[in-house]
Amino acid sequence: MLRIISVNKDNYKIHLKELLKQRVEENIADIDETVERVILDIRKYGDKALLDYTYTFDKVVLNKVKVEEKEIQEAWDAVSKEFKDIIDAAKNNIWSYHEKQFQNSWIDYNEDIILGQKVTPIESIGMYVPGGKAAYPSTVLMNAIPAKIAGVQRLVMVTPPGKDGKVNPYILSAAKAVGVDEIYKAGGAQSIAALAYGTETIVPVNKIVGPGNIYVARAKKKVYGVVDIDMIAGPSEICILADETANPAFAAADLLSQAEHDEMASSILLTLSDGFAEKVKAAVNQQMVSLDRAQIAEQAIRNNSAIFIVEDMATAIEMVNDIAPEHLEIMTDNPFEMLPKIKNAGAIFLGHFSPEPLGDYFAGPNHTLPTSGTAKFSSPLGVEDFIKKSSVIYYSKAALGKVKNQIESFALHEGLDAHANSIKVRFLP
Amino acid sequence: MLRIISVNKDNYKIHLKELLKQRVEENIADIDETVERVILDIRKYGDKALLDYTYTFDKVVLNKVKVEEKEIQEAWDAVSKEFKDIIDAAKNNIWSYHEKQFQNSWIDYNEDIILGQKVTPIESIGMYVPGGKAAYPSTVLMNAIPAKIAGVQRLVMVTPPGKDGKVNPYILSAAKAVGVDEIYKAGGAQSIAALAYGTETIVPVNKIVGPGNIYVARAKKKVYGVVDIDMIAGPSEICILADETANPAFAAADLLSQAEHDEMASSILLTLSDGFAEKVKAAVNQQMVSLDRAQIAEQAIRNNSAIFIVEDMATAIEMVNDIAPEHLEIMTDNPFEMLPKIKNAGAIFLGHFSPEPLGDYFAGPNHTLPTSGTAKFSSPLGVEDFIKKSSVIYYSKAALGKVKNQIESFALHEGLDAHANSIKVRFLP
Numbered sequence: 001m002l003r004i005i006s007v008n009k010d011n012y013k014i015h016l017k018e019l020l021k022q023r024v025e026e027n028i029a030d031i032d033e034t035v036e037r038v039i040l041d042i043r044k045y046g047d048k049a050l051l052d053y054t055y056t057f058d059k060v061v062l063n064k065v066k067v068e069e070k071e072i073q074e075a076w077d078a079v080s081k082e083f084k085d086i087i088d089a090a091k092n093n094i095w096s097y098h099e100k101q102f103q104n105s106w107i108d109y110n111e112d113i114i115l116g117q118k119v120t121p122i123e124s125i126g127m128y129v130p131g132g133k134a135a136y137p138s139t140v141l142m143n144a145i146p147a148k149i150a151g152v153q154r155l156v157m158v159t160p161p162g163k164d165g166k167v168n169p170y171i172l173s174a175a176k177a178v179g180v181d182e183i184y185k186a187g188g189a190q191s192i193a194a195l196a197y198g199t200e201t202i203v204p205v206n207k208i209v210g211p212g213n214i215y216v217a218r219a220k221k222k223v224y225g226v227v228d229i230d231m232i233a234g235p236s237e238i239c240i241l242a243d244e245t246a247n248p249a250f251a252a253a254d255l256l257s258q259a260e261h262d263e264m265a266s267s268i269l270l271t272l273s274d275g276f277a278e279k280v281k282a283a284v285n286q287q288m289v290s291l292d293r294a295q296i297a298e299q300a301i302r303n304n305s306a307i308f309i310v311e312d313m314a315t316a317i318e319m320v321n322d323i324a325p326e327h328l329e330i331m332t333d334n335p336f337e338m339l340p341k342i343k344n345a346g347a348i349f350l351g352h353f354s355p356e357p358l359g360d361y362f363a364g365p366n367h368t369l370p371t372s373g374t375a376k377f378s379s380p381l382g383v384e385d386f387i388k389k390s391s392v393i394y395y396s397k398a399a400l401g402k403v404k405n406q407i408e409s410f411a412l413h414e415g416l417d418a419h420a421n422s423i424k425v426r427f428l429p
Numbered sequence: 430m431l432r433i434i435s436v437n438k439d440n441y442k443i444h445l446k447e448l449l450k451q452r453v454e455e456n457i458a459d460i461d462e463t464v465e466r467v468i469l470d471i472r473k474y475g476d477k478a479l480l481d482y483t484y485t486f487d488k489v490v491l492n493k494v495k496v497e498e499k500e501i502q503e504a505w506d507a508v509s510k511e512f513k514d515i516i517d518a519a520k521n522n523i524w525s526y527h528e529k530q531f532q533n534s535w536i537d538y539n540e541d542i543i544l545g546q547k548v549t550p551i552e553s554i555g556m557y558v559p560g561g562k563a564a565y566p567s568t569v570l571m572n573a574i575p576a577k578i579a580g581v582q583r584l585v586m587v588t589p590p591g592k593d594g595k596v597n598p599y600i601l602s603a604a605k606a607v608g609v610d611e612i613y614k615a616g617g618a619q620s621i622a623a624l625a626y627g628t629e630t631i632v633p634v635n636k637i638v639g640p641g642n643i644y645v646a647r648a649k650k651k652v653y654g655v656v657d658i659d660m661i662a663g664p665s666e667i668c669i670l671a672d673e674t675a676n677p678a679f680a681a682a683d684l685l686s687q688a689e690h691d692e693m694a695s696s697i698l699l700t701l702s703d704g705f706a707e708k709v710k711a712a713v714n715q716q717m718v719s720l721d722r723a724q725i726a727e728q729a730i731r732n733n734s735a736i737f738i739v740e741d742m743a744t745a746i747e748m749v750n751d752i753a754p755e756h757l758e759i760m761t762d763n764p765f766e767m768l769p770k771i772k773n774a775g776a777i778f779l780g781h782f783s784p785e786p787l788g789d790y791f792a793g794p795n796h797t798l799p800t801s802g803t804a805k806f807s808s809p810l811g812v813e814d815f816i817k818k819s820s821v822i823y824y825s826k827a828a829l830g831k832v833k834n835q836i837e838s839f840a841l842h843e844g845l846d847a848h849a850n851s852i853k854v855r856f857l858p
Binding site: 082083086089090097100101106108113114115117118120122123135136137138170206207221224225227228232247249250253254256257259260261287291292293297335336339342343344345346347348349350351352353354355356357358359360361362363364365366369370374375376377378379380382384388389390391392393394395396397399400403406407409410411413414415416417418419420421422423424425426428 | 511512515518519526529530535537542543544546547549551552564565566567599635636650653654656657661676678679682683685686688689690716720721722726764765768771772773774775776777778779780781782783784785786787788789790791792793794795798799803804805806807808809811813817818819820821822823824825826828829832835836838839840842843844845846847848849850851852854855857
C-alpha cells in the first residue's frame with residue numbers, strides 16, 4: 001500500500017510533483033461561495049446568524065454563544081488531576097521555549113538623532129480551536145501561550161459545541177489553565193466572520209489564529225486585511241530522512257502518527273537503502289492494523305504517502321528543501337551535521353528519540369507549523385505573531401539641517417514638491 | 430476646505446468612523462473579477478499573456494519582458510552624480526537601521542535536551558515597484574535593502590514600462606545600486622500572477638512585496654497562500670498630534686506632503702487648541718496653491734482629511750490609537766513622554782524637526798508601513814519579512830524516557846493512539 005519509488009536528482013521533481021499535487025487547492029469555488037454568504041449574514045444579522053449557522057452546520061440549538069464561568073468550572077472539576085498535571089508540565093515547557101522569542105523595543109542614539117523600534121502587543125486575538133474529532137487541548141496551549149507572553153490583553157477563543165451543546169472539557173480546562181479571557185461556542189466560517197466583524201455579543205478582534213477545516217481556512221483568507229491571520233493551514237505532513245542506523249519500527253510509527261490525523265495527511269520517507277525501505281514498509285503494514293484510526297491512516301498512506309529510495313544524500317536533502325515539510329525527522333548517524341543544509345522545514349526533529357509527537361505536546365516549540373510547502377516562506381507560530389512594531393524617528397534641527405538639501409532633492413526627483421516643501425518650510429528665514 | 434471638528438471622548442468615534450469610511454473597501458467585485466481572469470490567463474498562456482496585458486493596460490508593445498544589462502547601464506549613465514550620491518547616502522542610513530533587525534538562530538542546551546530556532550532567508554523574493562506617476566526610486570531601496578540584509582539569494586523586480594517601453598532610469602539606477610538580480614517590465618495583476626506562478630521567462634518566487642494600485646493589492650491577496658505577501662497596502666495617511674508649541678506652517682506642510690500622494694490619502698491633525706487649528710487651516714490654504722500636485726492634494730484634503738479640536742490629551746491619544754495611522758507626527762513640548770501611550774502607528778516622528786518625508790527617504794526606518802488602520806496588527810516592512818524560522822528539537826533516549834508516560838497519556842486524551850505508539854515503540858523491550 002505504501003509506495004516505494006526509486007529516484008535520482010534528474011527525476012525526483014516529477015515524482016514529488018505527482019505525489020504532492022493534492023497540496024494545491026483548486027476546486028474551491030463552491031466553498032468560497034458558501035463562506036462569502038456566511039460572512040455577509042454574520043455582518044448583517046450578528047448573533048442571530050451565528051446561532052442559525054450553528055444549528056445548520058453543527059446541528060445544535062443554542063440560545064447564546066458565550067461560555068459562562070460556571071461551565072468552565074464544571075469542565076475543570078470533571079477532568080482528572082493526572083491530566084491537569086500533564087497540561088501543567090506541557091505549559092511550562094511551551095512557556096519556557098517561547099519566552100526566548102520575546103523581542104524588546106530598542107533605541108539607538110547617534111549625536112542628535114534618535115532611531116528606534118517600539119514593540120507593542122496586538123491588543124486582541126481570536127483563537128479558533130476545532131471541535132468534534134479534532135478537539136485538541138494542545139491547540140489551546142500552543143496558540144494561547146505565545147499570545148500571553150507577548151502581552152495580548154484580550155484573548156478570545158471560539159470553538160464549535162458538541163452535539164450536547166457543550167464544549168469538550170479538556171479544551172475548556174486547557175483554556176482555563178492558560179487564562180483565555182472569553183470563550184464562545186461557534187465554529188466554521190461563521191465564527192471567523194464574528195471575530196473579524198463582531199456581533200452583539202462578540203467584540204471584534206485584531207487578529208485570528210488557529211487551525212480549522214477548509215471552511216475556516218477560506219474564511220480566514222477572506223477576512224485577511226480586515227484583521228490579520230496567522231497562516232492558512234493545510235493537511236498535516238511528515239518527512240523522515242533516515243539512514244541504516246535508524247530503527248524501521250520507529251520510522252513506521254512516526255509515519256503513521258502523521259497519517260492518523262486525516263485522510264489528506266502526507267507521510268514521506270527518504271532513504272538511500274532498499275533494505276531499510278522494505279523493512280519500514282513491512283512495519284507500517286504491521287503496526288497499522290491495531291490503530292484506532294486505521295481507516296484514516298490507511299487512506300493517507302495509500303494516497304498521499306511514499307517511500308523514496310534516493311540515489312545519494314545530496315539529492316535527498318534537495319528533496320527535503322523542495323518538499324518544505326511541516327515536520328522533518330532526521331534519523332541518521334549524526335543528524336546535527338545535516339542542519340546547515342536544511343533550508344525549508346517547519347520543525348526539525350533530530351535523532352532517534354525525538355519523534356514528532358514529542359513536539360506536538362511537550363518539548364516546547366510550537367506545533368502550529370507551516371504546511372503544504374509554505375515552510376519556504378513561513379515560520380512556526382510564535383511570540384512575534386502576537387506583537388507589532390512601530391518605527392521611532394527623532395532628528396534635531398541641526399541634524400535635519402545637515403541633510404535637508406539631499407532630502408529635498410530626492411523628493412523633487414520623485415516629483416513630490418510638497419514633500420520637499422515640508423523640509424524647506426522648517427528652514428525659512 | 431479642510432474641515433475643523435470639535436470632539437470629546439464620547440463622540441469622537443462617530444466622527445472618526447465617518448471620516449475614515451473610505452478606508453473600508455467594499456465595492457471591489459468588478460476588480461476581483463478582472464484580477465482573477467488575468468491570473469488565470471498568465472497561468473495558462475505565460476509570457477504571451479504578460480505581453481498582451483502590457484499592451485492592454487499599459488499601451489506598450491513589448492517583445493520581451495526582461496530588462497537587459499545594457500538598458501540598466503544606460504539608465505545608470507543617464508542619471509546625475511548628485512542623484513547617485515543621494516541614493517548612496519540614503520542606502521547607508523537604511524542599511525544601518527535595518528541591520529539592527531537581523532535575527533540570529535539560537536539554541537538552548539538543557540542536560541540532554543537541545544532546543545533551538547534556526548533562521549533562514551527566504552530564497553526568492555519578487556518586488557513590485559509602481560511605474561508612471563508613482564515611480565519612486567525610494568521604493569526600490571526600502572524593499573531591497575532588508576531583503577539583502579536577510580540574505581535573500583534571488584531578488585526579482587517587476588515594474589510597468591513607461592509609454593516609451595522603458596523603465597524609469599531612477600528606478601533602474603536604484604535597483605543597480607542595491608543589487609537587484611532580475612528586472613522585468615510588467616505591472617498590475619499580471620506581474621503578480623507571473624511572480625506567483627511563473628512564466629517561460631520568470632521563475633516563480635516565494636514571496637511578493639511592494640506597494641501598488643488596487644489591482645496589484647487584490648492580486649496579492651488572491652495569490653496569498655501560494656506565495657507569501659508583505660501586506661495589502663491602502664492609501665497613505667498621516668496623523669499629527671500637535672500642541673501650541675508647534676509651528677502651524679510646519680503642520681500644514683506635513684499634512685500637504687501626505688495629501689499630494691493621491692486623492693484617497695488622508696491627513697488628520699489633532700490639537701487641543703482652537704487658535705492653532707485655525708492657523709493650520711489658513712496655512713494649508715496658503716501653501717496648497719503653489720504645489721505642482723495641488724489638484725490631487727486639494728481632493729485629499731477636502732474628502733478624507735480633518736482637523737480635530739479634542740477636549741483633552743487623553744482623548745487625543747485614544748484617537749491616535751483608534752486611527753492607527755501609517756505615519757504619526759508628535760509635535761508637542763515633550764514628544765518622548767507620549768511614546769509609552771502610543772500603541773498603534775506605523776512610524777512615529779517625534780518633535781518639530783522630524784517631518785514625515787525624512788522617513789520616506791532618508792532617516793533609515795522603512796517607508797513601507799501598515800495603512801488603513803492595519804497598524805493595529807502589522808509592522809513596518811523589515812528584515813523579518815525576508816526570513817523564516819524552523820524549530821529544532823533533540824531529545825536523548827534518557828530525556829524522552831523521563832516524559833514518555835506524560836506524552837502517551839496526552840496523546841490518548843486527544844484520541845490519537847498512533848501518536849502514543851510513536852513514543853511507546855521506542856521503549857519496547
